[in-house]
Amino acid sequence: MKKIVTYVSIASFLLIFTELGCSKSSTSTPAPTNPCAGVTITVTGTTTPTSTPTASNGSIAATASGSAGLTFSLNGGTAQASGTFTGLAAGSYTITAKNSSGCSGTQSFTVTSTPCPAITVTATVTQTASPVATTGSIAAIGAGSTGFTYNINGGAFQASGTFSNLGVGSYTITAKDALGCTGSNSFTVTAAGCATITLTSTPTNTSGPTATNGSIVASATGGLAPYTYSKDGGASFQASGTFNNLATGTYPVVAKDFNGCLSNTASTTVAFTCPTITANASTTNTIKCETNNGMITITASGSSGFMYNLNGGTFQPSNIFTGLGAANYTFSARDGNGCTQSGNTTVSQAPAGSLFLAVKAVLATNCAIPGCHLSPAPQNGLDFTDDCTIVGQGLRIKARAVDANPSQMPPTGPPLSAGDKQKIVDWINAGGKHNN
Template sequence: MTFVGLALLFFLSCSKSGTDEPANPCEGLTIVVNGTVTNTAGPGSTTGSIAATAKGGSGFTFSLNNGPFQASGTFSNLAAGTHTIRAKNSDGCIGSGSFTVSDGDPCAGKTISVTVDVSSSEKCGKTGTITVTASGSTGFTYRLNASGTYQASNNFTGLEPGNYTVYAKDAAGCETTKAATVGAVANGPLFTAVVTLINSKCSGCHTGTNPTSGISLGTDCAIVEKKNSIKSQAVDLETMPKGGPALSAADKKVITDWITAGGKTSD
């Protein structure tokens, strides 16, 4: 009888231990991970962020891209791309969510303004300047016309009269433009007297489609270009005007005074 009693006690002990295993706290539990995404400031930037929260328990910690768990659900300094955040509750139950950080528009919310300060050019030279002032951002570089190259200086020199477009670009690549016109300096009195003299003495030979010796003096810039030849022929050699009397001393002085002053349209 004693042996049978011991055997029964052993059997009952084994059966009891098989029914007392603890329940799995994660069984049937769904942990949902939500997140608010902030995109980067622009391509190449690492200013994105994700602020994550979780449901399905308490005492959550969070992990970014299989990294270490931390108490905060906010992850900053993120580049564009897809990121996985895992949330673990106090019982060790884990859920995850995927979030995409995109490259934002670096120019959104910016208002870049450009003003220009223009100085005129000699009509037949390249003496004009454009100075650009940009505001509304930082790190500006500048270029002149679409074919130009960006430069650090905001000053463009050696410009002939004409229409230009200036560009200003900030450090983030945000660009704006401004039209600018370089005017021509008005004709000066000495040059005006030369033009009047040539029109009265030389227009018959040096204008039109077949001018004498192929030299046309029909435009202001043509007169400036040929100023040394005009002096040589009309003043020094007295071979101009062709077929007519030599210039008077007063006429010669008109030419020499202008050339002495610089021989520009503005003189």
């Protein structure tokens, strides 16, 4: 007996010892304190827009509160003492203010840009002494802004707007203002001694926004035939005045005579004219109690390469859309050149079929007793006032009320009449669906 008590004491001692050791170790390591607890660093500031859309001279002047000794960084970059960041392009920036303990606050800023003014270029053009001389010049003046420099045909900018030693040809002068905003215009240097050459240029539109079947027919008069024609402002010439296979766009058409004398530049725009597209849709009803099975078939004519979509969705090569529920639909047919024709159509729910309605009536009549399958307390959870329950149970209804011998449904009372059984058989044989 004494020995047992001793054992108990030792066990108690071990238990106490263990608990003491456990509690000692848990208090010896203090929980780390969060230096940022209760510290809220708030960043505010103002932005200065860039002077043009492309200039990198916007700035953000940020200040922060909530802690001392804060440094600032832009988009996670190098930290600095000042909250001002300059030389910024238009865009979004995040500024982070951080104290010596690493606690931080951030704020997003958007540097906007100032739009360019409309810059126009006019010029006084001096003819060359002859068709082959390079004594022409263009003295251009920019307007709409200040501090202009000028270039010719995309070359280096210079302070003067006058370009000399030019041969016969078409030249583009660009004026750039002090902020980097530009405006351009094209000028034609003609030759002295040249007769006036008059150009007419007639476009034929493409058959769609992406088609390349536009054309231009140009014809020159005056000067000395034969003429050559250019649709790129004089960069290259061809003998024919007809340009085919053109995409939409504006073409600077110019003619040159045998002496190298240039006509006026006719800025000729090839636009697009879509063909008349007809698009119709035929629909197939969706059947109640089935997975959506409505269908739309689109028929398009008047062009080629058609693709089709429904309700503004992705265009597809097939003109048939299946699996549709009862609803209104917008359909479109798009031809190979991007011309579209749209219309509206409706997929309806097929009405209940006469054979189905006859069976529904049989169930209603023969079930008009307590304990049967009509709501509010339908037997077995099968509510035969619900159309889709009837459709779903069609084969079982036939099995229980028609095929079983003796008939199992109704379970009590007389079986269904031969006529009622036949109605069930006829409906199942026709497909057993809601619209049969």
